[in-house]
Amino acid sequence: MKILVVEDNKKLAENIKKYLELEGFIVDLAYDGNEGLDLALSYNYDCIILDIILPGMSGIEICRFLRDEEKSQVPILMLTALGSVENRVEGLNVGADDYMPKPFDLRELVARVRALIRRNQVVRQETLKYGDLVMNLQTREVSCKGEPLNLSSKEFSLLELFMRNPGVVFSREQILDKLWESGFEPRSNIVDVYVLYLRKKLKPFGYDEKIETVHNIGYRLKKEDDKT
Structure with missing residues (x-):
């Protein structure tokens, strides 16, 4: 499972990352709001741990953007040194799922993250649709x-990644990171091979061209209303 931690206190962020990794998570770090939002929009995370007070965009602004503009359902746990009821209410009102005031016990943080992920998996969308393409996530049909x-x-898994993120360009390295275990060299052509396999299976339906090669970057699934 992959976690994004957005926290400008580098020592705290690195301690959270180290503890989460000991618990078996893959962790990305961002030290300011703008970088955090960029990562949140570029990858599929199982949970986001988000400080409220950040350089650049605040945690409140990031959470609001993900919920209102992106319609993202990723679980968000907010951290802050601000302990007032008003701060907690504001975070929850913009779409945060949970809230922990600093200082906190890392064991409790992990327990809350696991609970949020479990809850999200229970209510997670069972079917993805893209035009005439239909993917059932439960039966894997x-x-x-x-x-x-x-x-x-x-x-x-490759098609699921694309269908969850139409219009998003994924580099080969990002696809490797999401779908393969560590050990593959970034220069490996394994991603190109599987894109080719997938296109061949979509070709009889005219959907092979929906997976677009972005020169010198990687691949994306065109948005449904993208005619180019």
């Missing part, structure tokens, strides 16, 4: 124009 698609596990 995919169909296009009513016809079943026989996808391998990696092809399914």
Whole structure:
């Protein structure tokens, strides 16, 4: 499971990262609000730990943007040294799922993160749709124009990544990071190979061209209303 920690206190951020990694999580760090939002929009995280007071965008602004503009349902746990009821209410009102005032026990932080992830998995959307493409996340069945698609596990995961993020450009390194375990060299062409496999299976339905190569960067699934 992958966690984003947005915290401008570098020592605290690194302590959270180290503890979460000991608990088996993959952790990305951002030390200001702008970097945190960029990461939140670029990757699929299982949970975001978000400080309220940050350089650049505040945690409140980031949370509001993710909920209102992106319609993101990623669990968000807010941290702050501000302990007033007003601060807690403001964070929850803009869409945060939980709140921890500083200082806190890292064991409790991990327990709350796990609880948020479990809760989100229970209510998580079971079906993804993109035009005539339909993906059932529970049965792992995919169909296009009513016809079943026989996808391998990696092809399914790759298509899921694209369908969850239409219009988002993913570099080969980002796709490797999301879908493969560590050990693959960034120069490996494994991502290109699986994109080719997926396109071949989508071609009979005219959907192969929906997966667009972005020169010198990587790949994206075109937005449904993108005719180019």
